[in-house]
Amino acid sequence: MTTDFHHVLLTYWEQFLFVLPKLLIALVLLTIGLFVAGRLSALLSRRLHRRSADPLLADFLTQISKWVLSLIALLVALNVLGFTGVVGSLLGAAGVSAFIVGFAFKDIAENFLAGVILAFNRPFHIDDTVQIKDLVGHVVALNLRTTLIRTFDGKHIFMPNSMVLKEPLTNYTRDGDLRMDFLLTVELDPADTPAVVTGVILDYLQTVPEVQAGTKSPYVNLEKASATTVDLRVYFWGDSNDYRRGVLQLKGHLMQQVKQELVGAGFSVPALAG
Template sequence: MVQDLSRVLLAYWQQFLVILPKLLVALVLLVAAVFLANRLSAFLGGRLRNRSADPLLGDFLASIGKWVMILVGLLLALNILGFSGIVTGLMSAAGVSAFIVGFAFKDIAENFLAGVILAFNRPFHINDTVQIKDLIGHVEALNLRTTLVRTFDGKHIFLPNSLVLKEPLINYTRDGNLRQEFLVSVELGETETPDSVIHIILNFLRSVPEVQQAPRTPYVNLEKATATTVDLRVYFWTDSEDYRRGVLQQKSRLMQQVKQELLGAGVGVPVLGQ
């Protein structure tokens, strides 16, 4: 029994000596693959973070690239060691598994791919104010599966990336300029005319620093007129970087100021609306 065990161990040792050069080459290849994968991950991570405003997605794609390269190195190492059958089996199993997993998690894969598209061809940036369907709020993050939007009343809404990609999206703050409007209904006195009221409103808007002037000058349209009243639609442009405070509150202030300006000019009681 001892002699048989010695012969078996000697045979294994001789086989190990035969395969040792291949094993060393495979080990060096695997170490090199891990080293290059780390360098590639750092390089891709930096490039992706520079091109994408979302560091999470850049880090994830860099990590995917790292593990793909390590897997390629492992498969090459197994092939060098003569385990080509195992490599073929792993590739076949990977293909079948990818098909099964892709079918089972179709929605997750769809949202992930939509997130990649949004990251590189993005209709918004972080902190932009957007509207998707009936939802309006600030974009806070773009994750692998969802886009995080915080509404003006403090709710955090996680929207699937595929929904954000497919639905029409209104960006209120993309270029920093936004036109607003409101309605002014006034009673005309014996001396007032629509033109005189429009002149008062425009003179006031031209004196407000927050209201943009040329080339986006404010203007007023006459929408409706009766014997004693007129409805005037006031249009003006403002900076939309801060939509909730800089736009909505500013519009509210202007509406009140226009009302006071008309009252101070002796115009009949003005009624403001949207």
């Protein structure tokens, strides 16, 4: 029994010594290949960022190039080791199907394909404010599997690319401006009219630099009127590039200031609503 065990160990040792040179060469080639993949992808990243106005697409293409070059390095190493059958199988299953090994990898392939579509379709850019379902935040990055979104309260949400692609996506900052509105209730004396209240509101809004003018000037609609009160909805356009400051904070500021202007003009404003 001891002799047989010794013979088996000796056989394995001889086989290891026979494979060792190929293993060392494969490791060296794999290390060099990964190093070259990193350098080439970094070079590609710099060139894409210089020539492309969309850093989101540039980053995504850089990630893909690095993975492809790394895969090539791995295939070369496998070929040196003599695993030609494995290499042939991988090359024969070229494309995305090479990554789908059974049902367990279905979601990975789906999110990868969704990421490719998002990168070229570009429904958003870096720092755009978007809403997906009930989630609202800034786009930070598009990765091979997930889209990273940072909410206004500082949370980092990694959403699967397939969900981002399938769900309705609202981009608040794509055009650079956004119309907002708020509702206010104003008490009127018998001698007053809604037009007088509207004039006070518009006169103030025209003095606010952050409120857009021209073709996107603010306006006021009469929503409801009774014997003593009117409900007026105020519409205005703001800069949405900085969504929190240019839209949300601007809206809150205008609601407070419009109320003060009306109170200063002798009107009572019992209710304000967003």
